[in-house]
Each structure stands twice: as C-alpha cells, then as structure tokens.
Amino acid sequence: MIVAIDRTVIKSFALFDSLADDELDRLLAHAVARRVPLGGAVFEQGAPADHFFLLLNGHLKVTQVTEDGQQIIVRVVHPGDLFGFAEALRRPDYPGSAIAAAESLVLSWPNDLWPRFVEKSPGLAVSTMQAIGQRLEEAHTRIREMSTQEVERRVAQVVLRLAKKAGRSEAGGIRIDFPISRQDIAEMTGTTLHTVSRILSAWEAAGLVEGGRQKLKVTNLTGLTEILTRTKP
Amino acid sequence: MIVAIDRTVIKSFALFDSLADDELDRLLAHAVARRVPLGGAVFEQGAPADHFFLLLNGHLKVTQVTEDGQQIIVRVVHPGDLFGFAEALRRPDYPGSAIAAAESLVLSWPNDLWPRFVEKSPGLAVSTMQAIGQRLEEAHTRIREMSTQEVERRVAQVVLRLAKKAGRSEAGGIRIDFPISRQDIAEMTGTTLHTVSRILSAWEAAGLVEGGRQKLKVTNLTGLTEILTRTKP
DNA sequence: CGTATTCTTGACTTATATCAATGTCGGTGG
DNA sequence: CCACCGACATTGATATAAGTCAAGAATACG
Known part of the structure; x- marks a missing residue:
C-alpha cells in the first residue's frame, strides 16, 4: 500500500537531520508505507529479515519469546525510530516480533537498498550508527537497573x-x-x-x-x- | 608507548576482514599501542571520551558504578573487540571504566580520526556497525536471561x-x-x-x-x- | 447478555539477599 | 623465612521481596 508521505514530518526526525532534501527524496522514492492495525505484526520473530523499517506514527512493541514460551518486551518503538534493522546485527532473520500497540504507520525499505543509500548519503550511516549506539546504551541501562x-x-x-x-x-x-x-x-x-x-x-x-x-x-x-x-x- | 604491531594478527580479526592491506596500514599508522598492567584502567567512567580502542591481547572488564555505589560488569572485552567507542553513543564521556583483568595490549586512536577512516574505507563503517549490533544483541540476550x-x-x-x-x-x-x-x-x-x-x-x-x-x-x-x-x- | 480478557487481592511458598562468623590463600615486610 | 595482614571465599542462620496458587471482580466485546 503506497501512501503519500509528508517529507516535512520525516525531516523532523533526528535520524535524518543530516540529509539534504534531495537525498531524503531519493530515500522516500523507494519506501513503501504500510498501515498496521492494533495488534497487527510488522514482522514476526524468526521470519527472514528482508526489510528494515521506520515508524512514522503510532507505537510498537518488539517482543521475544523464549524457547520455554516466556515472552518479554525488548523495546517500545516510538515515531521516528528505526526498527527491524536485522542486517546491522548480521542476522538473516528477525530476532523478535514487532506488534502494533496502537494503530501505526510504518515505512519500509528492502535490505539490499541500504548499501546504496549509505554510499550516496554517508551522513545516514553515521546517524544510524548513533541510533543503534543509543539503543545499546538503553539496553545497558536496563541491565544495570535489573541488576541493582x-x-x-x-x-x-x-x-x-x-x-x-x-x-x-x-x-x-x-x-x-x-x-x-x-x-x-x-x-x-x-x-x-x-x-x-x-x-x-x-x-x-x-x-x-x-x-x-x-x-x-x-x-x-x-x-x-x-x-x-x-x-x- | 609505541610498539611494533603485527599486521597479520590484526588482519585475523573479523572487524578488519573487509579492509585491504594498504587501508589497514593507514589505520595502523595512526594507532598508538599501550600496555596495560593487571588492574590498570584504559579509561575511567566519566572521563572525556577522546579515543577509541581495540584490544590486541589480554582481557578487560568494562564496569559501571551506579550513583549508590553498586558496581556491575557491563561486558568482558576479548582480543579483537573494539571498545570505548563512546562516539557511536553520541556521548562526550565514557559510560564505564575499562579495567585490565589480565595484562593487556590495546591500540588506540583519537576520535576525530574516525570520520576520515570511514571516508577512505567504507567497509570499516559496515563492520563497525555490525560489531555494535552484535553487542546490542548480546545485551538483549542478557536482558532476556535476567528477566526469565x-x-x-x-x-x-x-x-x-x-x-x-x-x-x-x-x-x-x-x-x-x-x-x-x-x-x-x-x-x-x-x-x-x-x-x-x-x-x-x-x-x-x-x-x-x-x-x-x-x-x-x-x-x-x-x-x-x-x-x-x-x-x- | 454471556463470554472472554484483564485486573485485583489474599494466602502461601520460595529463591535469593542479608547478616554474621570463620576459614584460607598469597603476598609483604620484619 | 615465617608471621601477619588483607583480600577472597565458604557456609550457616535468618529475613524478605517477589513469585506462585487460587479465587473472584470489573470491564470490554460480540
């Protein structure tokens, strides 16, 4: 489902700070927008990771189920967050499921477009790395909290x-x-x-x-x- | 302290897989090697993060101390691991201390060299992002374990x-x-x-x-x- | 309306922390 | 060289936070 995408909204996300308008347009030209109803899954744990995503609107829970059936919520995704970025993890499949906690709107790109984007817009690589670094720090905070x-x-x-x-x-x-x-x-x-x-x-x-x-x-x-x-x- | 660095050792680390010999040499030309005795700190929590590091030899514990004085070990660094990579976290200071758990040998680079390396060797950016992604996944695993x-x-x-x-x-x-x-x-x-x-x-x-x-x-x-x-x- | 989630609350159990004491190793200096 | 000191480890007794078990109440939904 293709939806008209408002560039100014996306430009407001920190992730795309560094991009020029034409770079952003090139990115958006390849994006597919998709509406996800409450309770719907953007992707499921274990499925082949062929796309990566950006949340425009709504909220998602990323969950993992352990072998013995216990579920945890790995993180909550808010508008402007990148998610389902399995390639960064060098993984062929998604390590968790992304479930809409509210009616949501997501953009998606095929994984294999990523190298081309980075080549054309090096600033994007830096932003993305910082976004992942941010999440790593959050994870450490959570570990610290759970420990102490x-x-x-x-x-x-x-x-x-x-x-x-x-x-x-x-x-x-x-x-x-x-x-x-x-x-x-x-x-x-x-x-x-x-x-x-x-x-x-x-x-x-x-x-x-x-x-x-x-x-x-x-x-x-x-x-x-x-x-x-x-x-x- | 400058030490002769064996290129073949470093080339064996997954992180540098993608680099050609001359790219690696350029990298190493700017690196400073430092020996850290058991119990010594490579950097301390809260110190300005001006360098990033690679562990050649030995083992390090990365620790964090909470405001109320409790300590946790965030991770253990093994040879070939990048650490102290605060810039990726968009942080001006180190979020933890890196302490030698055994006599160790580390390479260090000033932070501001990073963008130049990446520009010349885009493969390095990809490897690094994957290394950080790997660590994110490890952190999630730990959270899952602590929860369940x-x-x-x-x-x-x-x-x-x-x-x-x-x-x-x-x-x-x-x-x-x-x-x-x-x-x-x-x-x-x-x-x-x-x-x-x-x-x-x-x-x-x-x-x-x-x-x-x-x-x-x-x-x-x-x-x-x-x-x-x-x-x- | 009835059925299914979600939530609340009480009684009980248990894993793990805390408190406390003692033991053991290994290096240092007299 | 050996005695002593400080760091590390063990182990028992006790306390307690949080989990489990169980029942019922409230709310949403078809």
Whole structure:
C-alpha cells in the first residue's frame, strides 16, 4: 500500500537531520508505507529479515519469546525510530516480533537498498550508527537497573519513560498514549503481572497514578520520580 | 608507548576482514599501542571520551558504578573487540571504566580520526556497525536471561560464555584464562558473591567445575550445559 | 447478555539477599 | 623465612521481596 508521505514530518526526525532534501527524496522514492492495525505484526520473530523499517506514527512493541514460551518486551518503538534493522546485527532473520500497540504507520525499505543509500548519503550511516549506539546504551541501562534495583523502582522507571516518550498531556496528568496492560509492564521490567498490579494499586492509593483496563495516567509526576531516589531504610 | 604491531594478527580479526592491506596500514599508522598492567584502567567512567580502542591481547572488564555505589560488569572485552567507542553513543564521556583483568595490549586512536577512516574505507563503517549490533544483541540476550531465568542458569551461561571466549584447554578441563573472583561473576549476573559461591561449591561437589582463589576451571562441559536445558520440576 | 480478557487481592511458598562468623590463600615486610 | 595482614571465599542462620496458587471482580466485546 503506497501512501503519500509528508517529507516535512520525516525531516523532523533526528535520524535524518543530516540529509539534504534531495537525498531524503531519493530515500522516500523507494519506501513503501504500510498501515498496521492494533495488534497487527510488522514482522514476526524468526521470519527472514528482508526489510528494515521506520515508524512514522503510532507505537510498537518488539517482543521475544523464549524457547520455554516466556515472552518479554525488548523495546517500545516510538515515531521516528528505526526498527527491524536485522542486517546491522548480521542476522538473516528477525530476532523478535514487532506488534502494533496502537494503530501505526510504518515505512519500509528492502535490505539490499541500504548499501546504496549509505554510499550516496554517508551522513545516514553515521546517524544510524548513533541510533543503534543509543539503543545499546538503553539496553545497558536496563541491565544495570535489573541488576541493582528492586521491582518497584524498575516499574517506576518504565512508567516514567513511557510518560515521556508516549505521554499525552491531559487534565490531571499525563496519559500513556496507547493501550498497555499490567502484563506488558511486567514483560518490560522482568516481573509478573501480579506484582505490577499490586504496585500500581499502591500507587493509585497514594495518588501517584490512575489505572484502568489497559489504561495508565500519571497524576503526580514528581511523586513518582521520588520513588527512584528513595534510599533503602 | 609505541610498539611494533603485527599486521597479520590484526588482519585475523573479523572487524578488519573487509579492509585491504594498504587501508589497514593507514589505520595502523595512526594507532598508538599501550600496555596495560593487571588492574590498570584504559579509561575511567566519566572521563572525556577522546579515543577509541581495540584490544590486541589480554582481557578487560568494562564496569559501571551506579550513583549508590553498586558496581556491575557491563561486558568482558576479548582480543579483537573494539571498545570505548563512546562516539557511536553520541556521548562526550565514557559510560564505564575499562579495567585490565589480565595484562593487556590495546591500540588506540583519537576520535576525530574516525570520520576520515570511514571516508577512505567504507567497509570499516559496515563492520563497525555490525560489531555494535552484535553487542546490542548480546545485551538483549542478557536482558532476556535476567528477566526469565533463575540465578543458577545465569551463572552457568556466563561461565560457559567465558569458557568459550577466554578458555584455555588444560588437563582435565577448560580454564578461564584470567583471574576472576566470585564477586566478578556476581556483577556479571546480577546477584551476590554469596550466592555465586554457594552455586560454585555445589557444582564443585557435583564435579562440574574446579574453583579456587580467582580461579575457575570447567571440568564437565556437557554437565554444565545441561543446567541450561533443565526444566522446572 | 454471556463470554472472554484483564485486573485485583489474599494466602502461601520460595529463591535469593542479608547478616554474621570463620576459614584460607598469597603476598609483604620484619 | 615465617608471621601477619588483607583480600577472597565458604557456609550457616535468618529475613524478605517477589513469585506462585487460587479465587473472584470489573470491564470490554460480540
């Protein structure tokens, strides 16, 4: 499905900062846009990695399922993020699945176009490497958190991060802009939905957040932030 | 300290596969070699990131210290690995410290040489991106393990990985080729030295490993591997 | 409406951390 | 050279955070 693509939107993404208009146009000329309905998959774990993608609109969860059937959420993709970039990992298949957490719009390119783009626009290679480096650092942060912090803090971190990246200002707080379940949060923090539920209930009682079925609103940002700095008794 | 560098050794590293001899020579012409004694730091967390590095020889631990003083080992660097590549992370400082776990030999280049290298040798950019992608995938693997696996398995994973990457075949098993403490293993797996000690003691009793002060030898590789596949009762 | 998710909450279990004590190795200096 | 010191390791006892098991309530959906 081809859709008219607004160049100015894409130009606003940090990834394409360095590109001149004509370079960007060349890139877009080869892109295919695709609308993904809520719950739909852009690609599935294990499938041959023949394309790479850019999220224009919406939100995606990238999930992995372990051999024994446990699922984790590797990352959440927000507009402007590159994803499904398996070639960088020297992999023939996608290491996870990309599922639309909200109705989304993605651009895709065939993998074999990448070398040509880089040749014509070296700045793109640098931006991309920085984007991947950024993600590496995020992964290290998450490892550090999982190693040293208790569950409640990790949940607070994740919620704050989501509020920042996918928050919509609203009367009385910041609403997470897509449906998110306790299970999802558990899979992002390495815990169980039960523990997440208990934590959110406690927070709700303390007036920090407002919950609901696949809904979450942060009503007291500073209060939540204080949980991060809280020191063991 | 400048040392004569053996081109053939470096050419054997996957990172430089794609480079022609003259490209490699140009690279090496600008490199500075430095010997790092056991316990010495190649760079320290928070220091301005003005160089990037290649490990020729030895082994390094890259550590991070959290604000509240807890330390974790982010990764272990083996010969042929690029490290201290902060520019890719778009960071002005090093996010961790690189400490020699054994007497080591590193090559270093000033950051600002990087763009010139890439311009002359585009293959280098691709290799580097793949190297970083590889590390991203490793980080995701670690996150997955920390989310879903119990401590004993994680320790088994780490020990097996070390045996593979830094193992020296020896009478009766595979010895980890550098001094490694229980504390180190704990910092790699997100647990405490006490728990690691107990696990290794149990393994020793079962004839899987042989321990010792900062020493570790895997005496039954297949037995250890079975721990990974062991299913919950 | 009834059926299926999602969420909540209580009771109980357990893996792992914490606390505490002691043991052992290996290098250093008297 | 040997005694001592500091770093590393072991091991037991106890505490606790978080997981598991179980039941039910709330919400969305066809």
